[in-house]
Amino acid sequence: MNTPARHSDPGRALAQAARADALVLQQCRHCHTVQYPPREICVNCLSDELHWKPVDNRGTVLAGSDLHHSLEPDYRQQLPWKLAAVQLDCGVRVLVHNRAAGAAGDRVRVLAQPHRQGNTLLVTAAIDEQEASP
Numbered sequence: 530m531n532t533p534a535r536h537s538d539p540g541r542a543l544a545q546a547a548r549a550d551a552l553v554l555q556q557c558r559h560c561h562t563v564q565y566p567p568r569e570i571c572v573n574c575l576s577d578e579l580h581w582k583p584v585d586n587r588g589t590v591l592a593g594s595d596l597h598h599s600l601e602p603d604y605r606q607q608l609p610w611k612l613a614a615v616q617l618d619c620g621v622r623v624l625v626h627n628r629a630a631g632a633a634g635d636r637v638r639v640l641a642q643p644h645r646q647g648n649t650l651l652v653t654a655a656i657d658e659q660e661a662s663p
């Protein structure tokens with residue numbers, strides 16, 4: 530079957546927490562670390578007391594690239610994919626679909642959008658200059 534690999538429980542929880550108007554990520558109740566990708570335990574203190582929290586979804590594009598080859602048949606149909614590494618103001622670095630075509634240094638917003646098979650796709654969106662500063 531030509532579908533992406535199944536996700537873990539934390540991956541499914543990310544999809545369930547996704548909202549159109551905010552980026553919702555895991556945060557540790559013990560040390561307050563925000564983390565991505567979602568995991569069973571905190572990457573900082575190993576606590577399993579994690580919750581989902583809307584975070585500041587503004588960030589800066591670190592680098593971008595175009596993906597021209599994929600082993601996943603589902604993604605092969607949509608090549609080339611514009612990808613970007615984004616440093617979010619909340620402290621998390623994410624690899625996203627660069628829908629806004631941001632270049633290195635550009636300020637963007639990152640949104641979590643529903644994708645095929647119940648997956649969640651992180652995408653860049655344009656940001657107003659007035660709200661670009663952290």
Ligand SMILES: [Zn+2]
Nearest residue numbers: 557560571574
């Ligand atoms: Zn922690």
